[in-house]
Amino acid sequence: MTEESSQTKGRSRIKMLSTGLLTGVVAAMFMTLVLLLLRYLFGTATPSELVGDRIAPLLGVDRFLELLNRFGGYNNLKQIGVMSVIGGQLVVGAIGGLLYALVVERVRAKQRAVHTGHLFVVILVALLWLVSLILLWPVLGTSFVGLPPTTGALANALGLLAAYALYGVSLVVLYRTMSARAASAAGDEQAREMQPVARRTMLVAGVGAVFALAAAGILSRLYKLASFSYDGTRYKGADVQAITPNDRFYVVTKNVVDPDVTRSLWRLDITGLVERSQVYRFEDLVATPSVTQETTLRCISNQVGDGLMSNALWKGVPMKTLIEAAGPKPGVVEVRLHGVDNYTDTFAIEKAMEPTTLVVYEMNGEMIPPRHGVPVRVIVPGLFGEKNVKWVTRIELVDHDAKGFYEQQGWGPNFVVPTTARFDVPDDKQKIKMAVAGLALKGVAHAGNRGVSKVEVSADDGKTWSEAKIDHAQSPLAWILWSYDWRPAQAGEYKLMVRATDGKGELQTEKERGTAPEGATGYHKITAQIEA
Ligand SMILES: Nc1nc2c(c(=O)[nH]1)N[C@H]1C(S)=C(S)[C@@H](COP(=O)(O)O)O[C@H]1N2
Ligand SMILES: [Mo]
Numbered sequence: 001m002t003e004e005s006s007q008t009k010g011r012s013r014i015k016m017l018s019t020g021l022l023t024g025v026v027a028a029m030f031m032t033l034v035l036l037l038l039r040y041l042f043g044t045a046t047p048s049e050l051v052g053d054r055i056a057p058l059l060g061v062d063r064f065l066e067l068l069n070r071f072g073g074y075n076n077l078k079q080i081g082v083m084s085v086i087g088g089q090l091v092v093g094a095i096g097g098l099l100y101a102l103v104v105e106r107v108r109a110k111q112r113a114v115h116t117g118h119l120f121v122v123i124l125v126a127l128l129w130l131v132s133l134i135l136l137w138p139v140l141g142t143s144f145v146g147l148p149p150t151t152g153a154l155a156n157a158l159g160l161l162a163a164y165a166l167y168g169v170s171l172v173v174l175y176r177t178m179s180a181r182a183a184s185a186a187g188d189e190q191a192r193e194m195q196p197v198a199r200r201t202m203l204v205a206g207v208g209a210v211f212a213l214a215a216a217g218i219l220s221r222l223y224k225l226a227s228f229s230y231d232g233t234r235y236k237g238a239d240v241q242a243i244t245p246n247d248r249f250y251v252v253t254k255n256v257v258d259p260d261v262t263r264s265l266w267r268l269d270i271t272g273l274v275e276r277s278q279v280y281r282f283e284d285l286v287a288t289p290s291v292t293q294e295t296t297l298r299c300i301s302n303q304v305g306d307g308l309m310s311n312a313l314w315k316g317v318p319m320k321t322l323i324e325a326a327g328p329k330p331g332v333v334e335v336r337l338h339g340v341d342n343y344t345d346t347f348a349i350e351k352a353m354e355p356t357t358l359v360v361y362e363m364n365g366e367m368i369p370p371r372h373g374v375p376v377r378v379i380v381p382g383l384f385g386e387k388n389v390k391w392v393t394r395i396e397l398v399d400h401d402a403k404g405f406y407e408q409q410g411w412g413p414n415f416v417v418p419t420t421a422r423f424d425v426p427d428d429k430q431k432i433k434m435a436v437a438g439l440a441l442k443g444v445a446h447a448g449n450r451g452v453s454k455v456e457v458s459a460d461d462g463k464t465w466s467e468a469k470i471d472h473a474q475s476p477l478a479w480i481l482w483s484y485d486w487r488p489a490q491a492g493e494y495k496l497m498v499r500a501t502d503g504k505g506e507l508q509t510e511k512e513r514g515t516a517p518e519g520a521t522g523y524h525k526i527t528a529q530i531e532a
Contacts, residue, residue, distance in 0.1 A: 016105050023174040024097015026208035028090045031167035033211050036218040043145030044159040048085040053139040057408035061516045075228045078256045096124055121168040128164050142342040146261030148393055174204050226257045234307030240424045242472040244310035246369050252299050259340050259391045260370050272396035275327030282375050288317045294475035296446050298417055300384040301515045305422045305524040311478050314379050316360030320353045331399045338394040345387050345404030356381045381477040382449030384415045411517045418521045419508035421445035421500040428526040438487035444479045451476030451503030457484045461495035491532040497523045
């Protein structure tokens, strides 16, 4: 081999590899666009969402909280997750393009390039699809328009196949466009074809840019729908009412973009260890005898004194009615609830059979808003918010201790909400003019499903306690509002504390503990500056 020809070979090898890379990236860009379009139009789950849901429960609470800390909160973590997976798609796409180039060029001489190339692409697409299905299997049932899990899984599997297949097809087409030169007759092609090759590269890169722009456009539309703007909404402060207005109710969600369920697609299955599985349409559920019940929800991540807690009137069907209609078999230990977002959570069958555990479709007299679980969610008084599964689509009776999304992460195992009380007025460190008529301290207290029997306030760092007035006590499943007419004797700084006693006469614990793994406890403490 002459030195010159080996140089030419080296150059064409580099050209071939860069062609493979470029076409791979552009084809992957197209695939990303297709995945986002399917998500936007049909509510199928993107790999970004599925990978996040697959990984999150495996993280472990400590790891999870550390990541939240490092990246500045759940919203940032979600965004980083989404972008990393999209980045990953482009990398895998690029590698696919590289391998394709290698395969095609290796067999080109033998005139089998076309067939071998096609075969390679089919195998590549099939492999990527199978690996995706296997890795994402546990979360594949997600459907953001509310299809039941089995149909949802089918829709997602087909969506992925379509996107991957389009990646394969565009890889072949783009690569052929780029390397048409090589197929032309040999000769002084270099001189003749340099121009067209550069132009073709420009063309393919341009197509890639168009795909990228279109994908960015859909991403920004999804971004507007995303939960970033409202996840972590709190309800607290001077204007707290007994019943939280729907649009101010606290929000916690694992999702980047929450489901927006189409009622006619949605079904509720009662399944698992039952004599006869039941399937309810929305109309069927509404036609079942219902109850209305005031119940407060509180997130396990709520710090003492914080506002991840709200109260509403919920209307729906006791879960007991639905389970009895299905006929539970002997040996049932727990119910496992599935949301359309593939969120799962569990509680004991005994809890499910309590008459206050509901499957609800109205919140404060309205359809449940999308972010709070339209069309149907579960209300399970006395247990932390996470057990109150939103967008519920399946109630499964199981014979073992199954673990839900956050429990797998390491929260719990006790999810009974501890008794808590907080100040809404005044704010911590607020400066207050000493008024003649005294100062109204106020706040809320909550003891799960045990009711609140007493609230006490201390203005001397816990040395003495005085009983507050309970202003709203409509339901033992809900918080109460309390107020206390405080008449400080003189100006100065006061250390205020509040504590509640539950309906069983048990005083809330003074012991301070953080949110993980079983929810925060301790007294809410603030200071008030009284100015003469
Ligand atoms: N399907 C589904 N249900 C869910 C969640 C979720 O991410 N998906 N989050 C849970 C958590 S952690 C809490 S605290 C409550 C919050 O309910 P809210 O947003 O209606 O206040 O919903 C629970 N139910
Ligand atoms: Mo929560």
